[in-house]
Amino acid sequence: MGTWLFLVAVVLILAVLLTPKAVGNFPLFLQNLIYGVADGSIYALIALGYTMVYGIIELINFAHGDVFTLGAFLSMPLIGAFGLAEGKSTGVGVWLLLLLIAVIVMTINGGINVVIERVAYRPLRNAPRLAPLITAVGVSFILEGIMYLWRGASNVHYPDVLPGARFAVIGSAFISIKDIVVILTAIILVILLSLFISRSKLGKAMRATAQDREAAQLMGIDINRTISATFFIGAVLAGAGGMIFGLYFNSVRFDLGFEAGLLAFTAAVFGGIGNLQGAALGGLFIGLVQVFSNAYFVSALTDAWIFAILILVLVFRPTGLLGMQVPEK
Amino acid sequence: MRWATGWVGDRNRTIYTLLIILALLFPAIADVLTGGEGNHLVGTAADAGVFVLLAIGLNVVVGFAGLLDLGYAAFFAIGAYTYGMFASGQLLGSPLHHEFHIPFWLMLIVGMLVAAGFGIILGAPTLRLRGDYLAIVTLGFGEIVPLVVQYLGPGSPVGNWTAGVNGIAAIDPPKLPFFVAGPWVGAPIQVVKNFDFTNPLAYPMDFYLLMLVLVAVCVVLANNLYNSRIGRAWMAVREDEVAAAASGINTVAMKLMAFAIGASFAGLAGSYYGAKLSLVSADNFHFIVSVTILIMVVLGGMGNIPGVIVGALLIYITQFFVLTNLPDWVTGLASLVGLSGLNQSHGDWVGLHDEVQRLNYLIFGLILVVVMVLRPQGLFPSRIREQELEKGIAEESVFDLREEQP
Numbered sequence: 001m002g003t004w005l006f007l008v009a010v011v012l013i014l015a016v017l018l019t020p021k022a023v024g025n026f027p028l029f030l031q032n033l034i035y036g037v038a039d040g041s042i043y044a045l046i047a048l049g050y051t052m053v054y055g056i057i058e059l060i061n062f063a064h065g066d067v068f069t070l071g072a073f074l075s076m077p078l079i080g081a082f083g084l085a086e087g088k089s090t091g092v093g094v095w096l097l098l099l100l101i102a103v104i105v106m107t108i109n110g111g112i113n114v115v116i117e118r119v120a121y122r123p124l125r126n127a128p129r130l131a132p133l134i135t136a137v138g139v140s141f142i143l144e145g146i147m148y149l150w151r152g153a154s155n156v157h158y159p160d161v162l163p164g165a166r167f168a169v170i171g172s173a174f175i176s177i178k179d180i181v182v183i184l185t186a187i188i189l190v191i192l193l194s195l196f197i198s199r200s201k202l203g204k205a206m207r208a209t210a211q212d213r214e215a216a217q218l219m220g221i222d223i224n225r226t227i228s229a230t231f232f233i234g235a236v237l238a239g240a241g242g243m244i245f246g247l248y249f250n251s252v253r254f255d256l257g258f259e260a261g262l263l264a265f266t267a268a269v270f271g272g273i274g275n276l277q278g279a280a281l282g283g284l285f286i287g288l289v290q291v292f293s294n295a296y297f298v299s300a301l302t303d304a305w306i307f308a309i310l311i312l313v314l315v316f317r318p319t320g321l322l323g324m325q326v327p328e329k
Numbered sequence: 330m331r332w333a334t335g336w337v338g339d340r341n342r343t344i345y346t347l348l349i350i351l352a353l354l355f356p357a358i359a360d361v362l363t364g365g366e367g368n369h370l371v372g373t374a375a376d377a378g379v380f381v382l383l384a385i386g387l388n389v390v391v392g393f394a395g396l397l398d399l400g401y402a403a404f405f406a407i408g409a410y411t412y413g414m415f416a417s418g419q420l421l422g423s424p425l426h427h428e429f430h431i432p433f434w435l436m437l438i439v440g441m442l443v444a445a446g447f448g449i450i451l452g453a454p455t456l457r458l459r460g461d462y463l464a465i466v467t468l469g470f471g472e473i474v475p476l477v478v479q480y481l482g483p484g485s486p487v488g489n490w491t492a493g494v495n496g497i498a499a500i501d502p503p504k505l506p507f508f509v510a511g512p513w514v515g516a517p518i519q520v521v522k523n524f525d526f527t528n529p530l531a532y533p534m535d536f537y538l539l540m541l542v543l544v545a546v547c548v549v550l551a552n553n554l555y556n557s558r559i560g561r562a563w564m565a566v567r568e569d570e571v572a573a574a575a576s577g578i579n580t581v582a583m584k585l586m587a588f589a590i591g592a593s594f595a596g597l598a599g600s601y602y603g604a605k606l607s608l609v610s611a612d613n614f615h616f617i618v619s620v621t622i623l624i625m626v627v628l629g630g631m632g633n634i635p636g637v638i639v640g641a642l643l644i645y646i647t648q649f650f651v652l653t654n655l656p657d658w659v660t661g662l663a664s665l666v667g668l669s670g671l672n673q674s675h676g677d678w679v680g681l682h683d684e685v686q687r688l689n690y691l692i693f694g695l696i697l698v699v700v701m702v703l704r705p706q707g708l709f710p711s712r713i714r715e716q717e718l719e720k721g722i723a724e725e726s727v728f729d730l731r732e733e734q735p
Contacts, residue, residue, distance in 0.1 A: 060461065062620075120698050127705030130397070130627045137620055138697030145691030262468070262616065269465045304476040307469030314462055315454045 006317055021296050027171035032295045033288070034169075038179045038248065040287020041186030045241030046264035047271070047279040048193065049234030055210045055274035056230045058129070059121060062136040065261015066143035067113055067235050071242025072252045073147050075105045076158060084161045094161065102243055109239030110232035117231040122224070140258075147254035155253050158246035182244050189237060190280050197276065202229055210274065263290075263303075266310050272323025281321065344635040344709065352541055356534060372533035375605060377645040378540035379598050384625040384641035385547050385634060386594025391623065392632035392711070393555060394587035395567030396456075397464040400471020401622050404592040406614035407447050408440040408599020410478060413497035413609040414490065415439070424488040433503035437600050444596025445589040452588040456581055471619050475611040496610025500603050502526040503539070529605050536605050543601060544638075547594060551634055554590065563587055621648070628700055629707055636709030643708075652693060656685040 022029040046068050053061045078101045084094065120135040166176035197203035205226045208216040217223050245260075246252050267286045271278025286306060293302040313321065351358075355374055359367030383405060390398045414420055414429070416436055421428040431439070455466045482493015491497065503526045524535045554560050562583045565573035574580045603609045621644065629640015660682045663671050674680035700708075 054461075058461070060464065120702065123702050124705050128627075128631070130391070130623075130631065131701050131705040134624055134627050135698045135701045137624065138694045138701065141690050141694030141697065143694075145688065145694055148690055149687055262472070266465065266469070269462065273461065298480070300480050301476055304473045304480075307473050311455065311466050311469050314458060314466055318458050318462060320462075 007321065010313075010321075018292065018296075021292075027169075027173040028295075030170055030173040032291050034173070034175050034179055036288035036291035037284065038182045038287070039291060040284035041183050042241050042245050042248070042283075043260070043264050043267050043286050044186055044280040044283025045189060045237045045244075046260060047267040047283040048190070048276060049238045050261075050265050051268040051271070051273055051276060051279035052206075052230050052234050054268065056206060056227060057121070057125070057132075059132050059136065060265065061234075062133070062261065063116065063120075063139035063143060064234065064238060065257030065259075065264065066140050066147075067109060067116075067257070068238040068242045068245075068260060068264075069147060069252065069254065069257035070112065070143060071105055071109050071235075071239030072158065072246040072256070073150065073242070073254075074108055074239070075101055075243040075246060076156070076252075078104060079159050079161060084159065086160045094163075098161070098247075102240060105243055106236040106239045109235045109242075113231045113235030113238075114228050117228060122227075140261075144254050144258070151254060153254065155251050158250045158252050160247075160250045162247050178248050182248050185240060185244050186280075189240060190276075193233070193237065194276060196233075202226070206230055263306065266306060269320055270310055270313060272320030275320070275322045278320055278322035340709070341633070341635045344639060348635070348638060356537065368531065368533055371537050372529060373650065375529075375533055375537040375540045377642060377649075378537075378544055379602050379605075380622065380625065380645050381544050381638050381641045382547055382598035382601070383595055383622045384629065384637045385544075385551050386591045386598070387622050388626050388632065388634065388637045389551060389554065389594065390587050390591035391626055392637065393560060393567070394563040394584060395460075396584060396587060397460055397467070398588075398591065398619075399464050399468035399616070399623065400474075400619050401467070401591070401595060402614045402616070402618035403467075403471040403474035404444040404448060404595035405599045405602070405618070406474050406478060406609075406611070407444045407592075408596030409603040409609040409614070410491060410497070410599070411440045411443045411596070412436045412600040412603040413500050416501040416604070417497055417499055419492060419497045420490070422483075422489050430501055433501065433600070433604050434506065437597055440596040440600035441593040442596070444599065445593040448589040448592030449585060452585045456584045456588065468616065468619075471614075471616055475614045478614075479611040491611075494611070496608055496612075497603075498608045500607045500609065502529070502607065503604055526604075529607075540601065543597065547597070548634060548638070551594075555634070559583070559586065624697065627707055628697070630710040631707055633707075633709055633711035636707060636711070639709060640707065647696065648693065652689050655689075655692075656682040659685045 018029070046065065049064050049067070050061060053059055053064065079098075082097050082101060084097055116139055120139050121132045124132040124135060162181060163177050166174040169175055197206060205216070205221045206229065208219065208221055209223060209226045213223060216226075242252075242257075245256075263286055264283065267282035268279045269282070270285060271280070271282030273279075289306055289309065290302055293299060293305050297305065317323075356367060356371050359370035359374070361367075363370060383401065386404075387398060387401050390396050390401070412433070415431045416429065416433065418428045451466070451470050455463060458466060478491050479493055481487065481490045482495070483489045484493075505525065526535050526539075529536050562573070562578045565576065565578055566580050566583050570580050573583075622641075625641040625644045626637050627640075628644065629638070630636025660672050663669055663681050671678075671681045674683070678684065
């Protein structure tokens with residue numbers, strides 16, 4: 001019950017802070033809300049990978065943000081290769097091609113993350129806890145180094161192939177096709193993921209491994225395969241996130257994942273690390289805080305607000321919003 | 330060094346001896362290497378010392394007490410800004426309308442106390458959190474501090490305290506105390522040329538010697554802490570918090586103490602850094618600095634002071650000497666073996682110099698991964714930890730941050 005009380009308190013505080021803004025100029029408020037949900041959807045996709053990896057091997061995977069950027073970088077040449085060009089492509093074909101590209105990017109991204117796990121984290125599974133943390137930082141540098149070599153240090157234009165149409169909601173508030181694509185993609189992937197985790201055999205194995213690795217092994221679960229699958233799925237979601245980030249913002253950079261990764265990790269902790277719904281909720285929340293802070297409060301301090309809220313939440317709910325109290329071992 | 334018996338103790342003694350010899354001979358070595366122009370290298374070594382201090386301090390938090398701190402650079406920033414604000418003309422433009430020039434030697438202590446104070450303010454409400462939640466709280470704090478510092482510049486609603494994005498410039502250098510520099514002594518300390526802390530670029534030897542003294546003091550302090558009752562309590566908390574609490578250790582107080590003491594080392598390093606550079610800017614204290622210090626500690630060998638010092642030096646040399654000079658070296662090598670054509674840019678090839686420079690990230694990442702996979706316990710781990718790892722005394726990983734609050 002404490003959880004709900006706390007959630008209600010958080011929502012109340014937000015309502016008090018935001019109601020005057022909403023009353024003052026409702027269309028602007030609604031527009032920001034739409035942007036915030038779209039941004040938050042991307043954070044949610046990254047945060048899910050963080051939380052899954054943490055849940056299963058208790059590693060803060062600092063390279064995950066760069067796996068997200070990799071998704072954007074991998075999809076760029078594919079978009080060109082499949083003949084999609086800015087402004088020219090219309091019709092159902094575009095959507096099918098984009099879906100195909102997304103599937104390819106997600107698969108490659110997942111494969112790369114499995115290799116990363118195999119090389120950089122698996123040899124250290126029984127090592128001191130901080131050793132894999134440092135290799136994760138190393139992998140992050142390697143991925144950024146590769147993308148830097150590939151596309152240079154400055155912002156790279158990402159092809160703007162989605163239709164630019166937008167619909168008026170209320171007054172000057174618009175929702176564009178891009179917003180809808182981002183939000184829908186995130187919703188669909190989150191639903192697929194929770195179905196997979198709760199219904200499939202591999203999902204069950206993941207939950208068992210996260211709960212007690214040794215006991216799971218004794219029950220005949222192939223631990224290595226399960227952990228590989230976790231990394232694969234995490235990177236699939238991050239890859240999708242990277243691609244829709246590119247399609248949405250049309251600009252990417254090699255070190256994009258650094259800050260996005262930090263914020264997504266914050267989102268995962270905010271929601272209760274190891275908890276899938278928590279990560280999705282946390283991502284959404286961070287996106288909203290970011291957009292509202294930029295619009296209404298001191299934008300130079302946006303990240304400071306986010307981290308300050310996080311610290312406050314953790315002080316009052318030490319395991320995050322939806323995290324459970326784990327019994328003492 | 331009560332624990333340090335056996336070959337690891339001998340090894341630590343060897344490392345200390347080698348480090349002392351190296352530190353004392355370094356100015357001469359630098360002169361020989363550069364043909365009499367070693368001052369630049371000595372200055373770089375003095376800067377490296379800042380990271381040695383930071384690594385020793387973070388080792389107290391991470392290595393001794395087992396608390397993962399991902400925002401350690403914040404305390405470094407607090408130390409540097411404390412000195413910068415109270416030893417320059419900066420506060421003249423602040424709502425105080427008065428500039429302070431408090432002596433460096435006093436500010437060393439004040440910087441330590443202020444940083445420790447912030448450590449307690451952050452730690453008191455959050456240290457009951459589980460290990461990795463604590464890590465994210467410290468990470469958040471580490472991000473908040475530079476942002477807030479940058480915000481409190483010109484145009485902020487509470488006045489200009491920190492000069493914002495420009496950073497505080499023209500910070501006072503240390504002044505030798507009156508009884509050393511007074512007219513009755515003659516020219517101050519004739520052995521070292523220009524021993525007056527006024528020109529660190531041309532004559533860095535004064536700062537270098539000061540750094541050696543600071544590092545020596547910190548090593549002795551950290552060593553004594555480790556071998557004291559407090560140090561043993563930290564170890565107990567690190568290994569099993571519930572058992573430690575059951576044995577009568579006030580775990581929260583011990584963790585808070587580790588946090589505050591670790592922060593105070595960073596505050597000390599910050600004051601020195603501000604004085605040597607004569608400039609502090611919020612850009613120098615971001616997350617990446619915290620991560621670099623953590624890398625130094627883990628790669629050197631958590632919990633073992635000489636290991637951590639070696640780790641700090643190796644990482645510093647790799648990042649700021651090898652990787653920055655590598656492009657020039659490779660270019661020189663190419664010219665030497667008759668491949669100077671590679672040095673020019675044509676088409677997509679931007680020339681060997683810039684191509685190698687672009688490899689920096691990649692090389693550093695590869696080094697981290699390879700070293701950690703080959704030596705997960707770090708280069709020179711502490712003896713106790715090594716036993717636990719190699720002889721399998723502890724079945725679970727030794728550095729377990731999952732302990733629950735009691």
